[in-house]
Amino acid sequence: MQALLQTLKPGSPEWVLARSLDPARLPSHIGVIMDGNGRWANSRSLPRAAGHKAGVEPVRMTVETCARLNVHSLTLYAFSVENWKRPRTEVETLWRLLRYYLRKEVAHLMQNNIRLRAIGRLDELSSEIRKELDAAIATTAGNSGLILNLAINYGGRTEIVDAVNRIIDEARRAGRLDDLKVDEDSLGNHLYTAGQPEPDLLIRTSGEMRISNFLLWQIAYAELYVTETYWPDFNRIALLEALKAYQKRDRRFGGIRQAPVPPAADEPVLEAVSLPTR
Numbered sequence: 196m197q198a199l200l201q202t203l204k205p206g207s208p209e210w211v212l213a214r215s216l217d218p219a220r221l222p223s224h225i226g227v228i229m230d231g232n233g234r235w236a237n238s239r240s241l242p243r244a245a246g247h248k249a250g251v252e253p254v255r256m257t258v259e260t261c262a263r264l265n266v267h268s269l270t271l272y273a274f275s276v277e278n279w280k281r282p283r284t285e286v287e288t289l290w291r292l293l294r295y296y297l298r299k300e301v302a303h304l305m306q307n308n309i310r311l312r313a314i315g316r317l318d319e320l321s322s323e324i325r326k327e328l329d330a331a332i333a334t335t336a337g338n339s340g341l342i343l344n345l346a347i348n349y350g351g352r353t354e355i356v357d358a359v360n361r362i363i364d365e366a367r368r369a370g371r372l373d374d375l376k377v378d379e380d381s382l383g384n385h386l387y388t389a390g391q392p393e394p395d396l397l398i399r400t401s402g403e404m405r406i407s408n409f410l411l412w413q414i415a416y417a418e419l420y421v422t423e424t425y426w427p428d429f430n431r432i433a434l435l436e437a438l439k440a441y442q443k444r445d446r447r448f449g450g451i452r453q454a455p456v457p458p459a460a461d462e463p464v465l466e467a468v469s470l471p472t473r
């Protein structure tokens with residue numbers, strides 16, 4: 196928290212908001228569905244590509260802020276397996292921007308001690324993108340701070356299918372296919388995000404109330420936060436507001452509050468309630 200506050204102007208709205216957060220209750224892992232670039236551009240009579248370009252700055256801000264807040268992992272949804280359905284020119288713009296980001300941002304990732312990773316069907320990417328991506332991942336691999344997962348050619352269902360197939364392959368190679376059984380731990384350990392905490396907070400911009408095939412397994416108990424703000428307008432205040440909202444949530448994981456209030460003397464306890472006999 197201190198690392199972030201030092202970079203903010205004392206008394207500014209960002210500083211006030213950051214100071215109001217409890218540093219002990221920040222999410223370990225934040226997932227972001229960066230949505231609304233096209234509508235942002237449309238509302239300004241600009242081509243969709245301009246929206247994607249304007250979406251680079253909020254990526255930089257989000258990455259840097261999470262690093263300064265000591266968040267363990269940040270997963271950004273950059274390109275889904277379904278996004279290939281878009282016009283070829285738009286898809287090409289997105290890949291061009293990714294290469295630009297990788298080339299330009301490695302120094303920034305190094306300065307902020309960030310480890311870059313990529314999740315998704317990476318073997319389907321072009322060799323140029325793959326080379327750039329592998330280089331950036333290798334350069335930042337020795338860092339020890341925030342893990343930045345870029346979800347590229349990512350689908351939550353494909354991730355689960357890939358995990359199951361890896362489990363089967365490993366069992367076959369070990370000659371243990373006949374008595375193969377999977378459980379939640381073994382499946383989780385074969386996901387692209389194996390070893391990282393599950394997202395505590397999932398942010399989606401642009402007001403859409405859907406998951407769009409993002410981290411399906413891992414978000415089982417994530418707190419969902421949807422803002423109307425389009426991704427290119429997502430600034431530090433918007434991110435801090437999401438964290439503030441997260442800290443107001445009562446996470447029960449199917450249980451009850453941490454310190455349950457004892458029933459009042461006149462409140463019926465379960466034994467005293469007559470239950471239906473059928």
Ligand code: IPE
Binds near residue numbers: 233289
């Ligand atoms: C998110 O913005 C970027 C990607 C999906 C790659 P969109 O391009 O989906 O923007 P809208 O939803 O059309 O406004």
Ligand code: IPE
Binds near residue numbers: 228272273278405
């Ligand atoms: C989700 O956004 C994918 C990314 C942000 C990369 P979409 O814009 O593709 O999702 P839908 O089509 O509105 O569900």
Ligand code: MG
Binds near residue numbers: 230231232
């Ligand atoms: Mg969209």
